[in-house]
Amino acid sequence: MPALKKILIANRGEIACRIQRTAQALGYRTVAVFSDADADALHVQIADEAINIGPAPVQQSYLNIPAILDAARRTGADAIHPGYGFLSENAGFARACRDAGLTFIGPSPEAIELMGSKRLSKLAMLDAGVPCIKGYQGAEQDDATLSREAERIGFPLMIKASAGGGGRGMRLVHEASELLAQIRTARSEALHGFGSDELILEQALIDPRHVEVQLFGDQQGNLIYLGERDCSIQRRHQKVIEEAPCPVMTAELRQAMGEAALKAARAVNYVGAGTVEFLLDARGQFYFLEMNTRLQVEHPVTELITGLDLVAWQLHVAEGLPLPLRQEQVQLSGHAMEVRLYAEDPTQTFLPQTGRIAAWEPASQGGARIDHGLIEGQQVSPFYDPLLGKIIAHGATREEARRKLLRAVQDSVLLGLASNQRLLASLLEHPRFISGEFSTGFIPTYFADHPCLHPYVPDAEELAIAAALFYQASAQAHPAVLAGWRNNASVPLHYRIGLEDQDWPVQLNAVPGEPYRVEAAGQAFELSIIQCDGRWASLEIDGIRRRHAYRLDAGELWLFTRPGSLRLMDCTQALVSSAASASSGTLKAPMDGAIVDVLVTEGSTVSKGQLLVVLEAMKMEHPLKSGIDGVLKRLQVRVGDQVKNRQILLEVE
16 A cells, blocks of 8 residues: 555544644644634644635535545545544545545544444344443434333333433433433434434443443454443543543553453444443453444553554555553553543533633643644634533652642643633542542532532632722823722722622732732732733732733633633622523523524414524534413524624513
């Protein structure tokens, strides 16, 4: 097979950047593709060449096979790397690449097709002797058949989109009365997300560990596994923290799981990078969950404990080269952990967030690896997954890796939109996580009512900092008016510092040549601004100096709080008002997105808690319900409408 020269990456964001780094380091030329929404994205800027493939919606760009193939033809690319997500597990795309004379950097279309169907892959795994969970994977998909099979399996059970992944099209059903409603939702998400509404049913294992095995195959028929990853810390079936090795792994269990993964791979003559996922119960029994025929989001933790570059391996295998190592040569060293940084608000039931990134400064101390595709000023749009990047750390021990990762999470500055940063730090600090004794039920069990899932209340020091920065900005903007005009310390300035729909009084005395004296939330501070350049403020508060990242514009302050950020407002001159919410009668969009279902009409009677509208954003469906009993007075959207965050959708009287 001829050597590759130019590789088109059919993806975006952090994975497109990560693939380009290895490809360019190995001497390959790279081509980035981008939608209208990503014209200024980082993956576009670092590529050797870049080409627009269509409008922002994924069906017209990153899922547009003819446009991607045409981009490869026009740029002279001889290979396509699909990354993960989008077309990475689309057998039709792999086949189209082959038919166009392009090298698809991944397994065969036949392997993708079989393993991409949870239904067909489970049948194949049963034939191959791989342990599987009791369930239904038949072709009959009508409600009556699924209901009958659900009764046979017993509750609780899982509904899963056969073509799905990432938690979409997946529902846990506790009793028969919930079944049909959950089937409807799973089907809808599956159809919108994957183009197929085929489902399977499986007995639900309560609180197992989620453990996956990284494997690799070459075109000579060699197959090896590169250890395992524990991905049990999940939220809505989406992984949040991954680590390698698994904290409860033994040499015997690792070998048994590795050999089972190789059985699965041999059943489809697997070539390239792949992952076989298992559920591991408390007795040490494991069961096949699915196989991902691509590079995983969490591949960096395997890279850090093996010292290998899995993207480099993918490229070499695609060129027909044999695997560089035999199974007995694979060495695991130390421990690695990764967290996923999402644009979502845990205090609003993890609603995806959109908006402009005002500041992004990943942690630079401690040797953490940060894979991302972010640049300051870019817009996070509603069209794509809310994953912003990954923060990864390696240590000689699990505790060292955890400690390094916690610091990197706490020190990575992200301002401009809400993220899950505070949640990530809280997870890493939880005693149960530190002990390594956890399961997939960890977040529901220990974080159901955790403070990081409730609206944040700024503390006295944060309010004091905000007032000082607002005052400083005013003094710099109007030096002749404000500089030194307060010569009587007994006459303070009165601020009201707001967050969302709340605000708090702050009192600030400014005397030339002296520290500010600030009172907030019943506490008094002496505060000096040592340096302040619009990006970082060096402050001394009661004799202790610290640096805070911030951005301030027109009465709006984004303040980094280590970890996480606050959007604080100077409400001193503002009239007190309350925003419309679901509990009034005005239903607003919680984020940018598309209306995929409207279940009511004007004039109809609705009750509190009734489902009114379904909004799709960042690949997930979000049910929007009435906050009051009443009559639908005004309906302002219909199916297919694109709506903006806080846009009024309807009013109930």
